[in-house]
Amino acid sequence: MTDADRRGAGPPGRELLPVAGARAVRIALGRLLRGRRGVLAVGLGALVASAVAGVLVPPLLGQIVDVVVDRRGADAVTGPVLGLAGAALAQGLLAVVGMAAVARAGEEVLADLREAFVARALGLPLARLERAGAGDLTSRVTADLALVGEAVRQAVPDMARGALVIVLSLGGLAVLDPRFLLAALVAVPVQVLTARWYVRRSSPLYREQREVGGAQQQQLLDTAGGIATVRALDLHDDHTERVRSRAQDVVDLALRVVRLQTGFFGRLNLAEYLGVAAVLAAGFALVGADAATVGGHTPTAAQAQQLALARLVLADPAVAVLDEATAEAGSAGARVLEAAADRALRGRTALVVAHRLTQAAAADAIAVLDAGVLVEHGTHEELLAADGRYAELWAAARLDR
Amino acid sequence: MLGLDFLVLSFSYRWGARRAWLADVRADQRLRLLVAGQLLDPRGGAEAGRLPGELATVAVADAKRVGVVNFAVPLGLAALAAMVVAAVALLRTSVPLGLLILLGTPPLLLVVHFLGVPLQRRSGPEQERAARASGVAADLVDGVRVLKGLGVVPAAVARYRRASRDALGATLGATRVQAGYQGAVLAANGLFLALVALVGGRLAADGRISVGGLVAAVGLAQFLVTPLQMLGWVNARVAQARASAARIAALLATGPAIGDGDPGTPPVPARPGLAVHDLHHGTLRGIDLDVAAGETVGVVAADPADAAALVACVAREVDPDRGTVTVEGQPLAAHPPRVARTAVVVAAHGSALFSGTLRANVAAAARNGSVVPAMAAAQADQVPEVLPGGVDTVLTEQGRSLSGGQRQRVALARALAADAPVLVLHDPTTAIDAVTEVRIAEGLAAVRAGRTTLLLATSPALLGVADRVVLLVDGRVAATGTHAALLDTDAAYRAVVTG
Structure with a gap:
């Protein structure tokens, strides 16, 4: 569409060669792909399988975490680790097969296309070519073919890979809990808007950048090629100004590109934040509702608990009940959470439910429940001195560490 | 957080x-x-x-x-x-x-x-x-x-x-x-x-x-x-x-090819003479040349390398190994390079054109006045007639959108439009047919009448309008005379000019 605009605005008196519409391109593409569908299907299948193997990695890591949390012993780690190694090998092997097949199909299509193009171009009636001007055909055979090649080699595989990872990751989230999927999708509108914002601005800008860069190169060639003439006719000032102004054009455009790109990534950061924050919030809500296991999402749970503590501070209640606010975070994470909880609860009346005794020890008074019955009540020191259930738990916890 | x-x-x-x-x-x-x-x-x-x-x-x-x-x-x-x-x-x-x-x-x-x-x-x-x-x-x-x-x-x-x-x-x-x-x-x-x-x-x-x-x-x-x-x-x-x-x-x-010159050197008069004394450079083995103010002198080199070496020295592209080029008695090297090149304008063979309009190319070095007489003298006024935009047609890099003959005529017009005190032309019409060449020779003589001009060429049509012609053989001056006289008496000259 943009190419058609550019070609439409040709020099006066010129009748540029036509530009194919979307339908014609689709038909031509179908013709080029004919006979290669098998290779393509194998390649795409292998790439999907490779991506699936890649998506298996986080749940396997989650299993290791579950092994540790459930205290199943060091040897129980071996199974998931072997799974990880298998996933790595499968991912690599399948990727080799898939990429080779897809690249093969792409390169062959590209070769067919350029050969058909040159044959067709050379077969056009001379009068038609004269009307279009020499530059039209030359720019198509060089710049446009190179662009198509770039798309086949880079853009299409990158996009396909990206789409695969997105679909599989969303699928993975959905398998954990459909509500995770919904939360992750929070980022999508921002991403879509960002992409539209970027594409609308970037393609004319990049085209301009290519033109300005080309003009600069041509000017330097022009000046360098005629440098003896520049000297002989004393054209230094003219040519210095020409080079300077071309270079300035390049700098001006680079500044616009920088602004566009940093703006683009800044907006993506926002989308990423929204997505991560939404998944964390959902994770916390689900963990609270006992709907999701923490396995595989431990760091997010720790962070979600921090978010929850922050929410508590913002809500500023007089009385707070914390249910296992530092659980499952591991000792390092728990210390951070304990400190956070401590600060969040300062000046409030709080009932803290905890099985991590370090947290209990910090409380003003401790109530020990066993099988639904209150068995002990007192301060940490009192309960230790009583040498009852609490003291037993405390000793066990110390040994465990 | x-x-x-x-x-x-x-x-x-x-x-x-x-x-x-x-x-x-x-x-x-x-x-x-x-x-x-x-x-x-x-x-x-x-x-x-x-x-x-x-x-x-x-x-x-x-x-x-x-x-x-x-x-x-x-x-x-x-x-x-x-x-x-x-x-x-x-x-x-x-x-x-x-x-x-x-x-x-x-x-x-x-x-x-x-x-x-x-x-x-x-x-x-x-x-x-x-x-x-x-x-x-x-x-x-x-x-x-x-x-x-x-x-x-x-x-x-x-x-x-x-x-x-x-x-x-x-x-x-x-x-x-x-x-x-x-x-x-x-x-x-x-x-x-x-x-x-x-x-x-x-x-x-x-x-x-x-x-x-x-x-x-x-x-x-x-x-x-x-x-x-x-x-x-x-x-x-x-x-x-x-x-x-x-x-x-x-x-x-990379060091500069020539020296700086002295900005205090007295300026060059409007109608100076050009002289070359005992010049050694490249294949040149000590040549002496004297072009009086207002004179047109032709130089015919049996070996093109002699002509190229002479052009390089006169254009201040190089400092000669030995000997001097003087303008009105003052060494050319004494002037800052840009001053020297405004006094002595050299249109080397194969001068480049640049991207820009045809008009801008001809006017690039014009010091004063209209470019029309120069265009006419160089027969370059026919070039825009076949271009879509006339004199405002934009030429591509190095003027490649023109034919060789068109480029040469435009470059010659540009050199003539510079209206230089001393003009040195090197093989300006090699890509041009004989009929046009004769017209160019007439135009050249008219535009440069009374101006100091050095013409390095082997074309009889151009040499015919020179007041005198000098023949270079083996890096030395072998003969001097009018074109007609040398053509009659000098076999070597005849061989170079008509061969």
């Missing part, structure tokens, strides 16, 4: 990337202008032994590669900082696990690097063949008229098909290697992660590190790959930039 983190990330990235990028682009531009300034030095010298394409490459590609250092080094520092933070976090979690990851990641990247070596070996020939195929295509399309005229379109298509299949073969080989490489990288990364998970998992299961520590370690192991790769990238950019910087430095270090 998370929101703040993202806010800091986003703003730091935006601000840092913009700064670094600006520094990159500005350094790039500064270097480019430095190179262009050296190239455009009136004393010359920068282009010695370098093709125009090479000069443009130094000014564009090399300057860009050096500029990128300004972008790459901050990224490298950021990567280093990220690595230090990650390393501290890892070692605080667990010393053995941290050491495994910190010491294991560089060898992993080395393995990845060596896996990539065959790829680099392959990519050279692949790009070459692809470039050749695209060159053949552009060549054929450019010459479509000739191909059709010769009726060889099928042969041309077959030739392109061979080049294209050749390129395809090379590309397929390279893509296989590329696929193997990427797959190997994926597998290597995954296996390393499994190893980290194994060691970390066992440590966690034994209670030596917490679950949080395990997850953080696994995450950091994956995170570390990015800054390490970044450092590799920065390293490669810096190495590349060093080579480019060396090329730029070599160009900037």
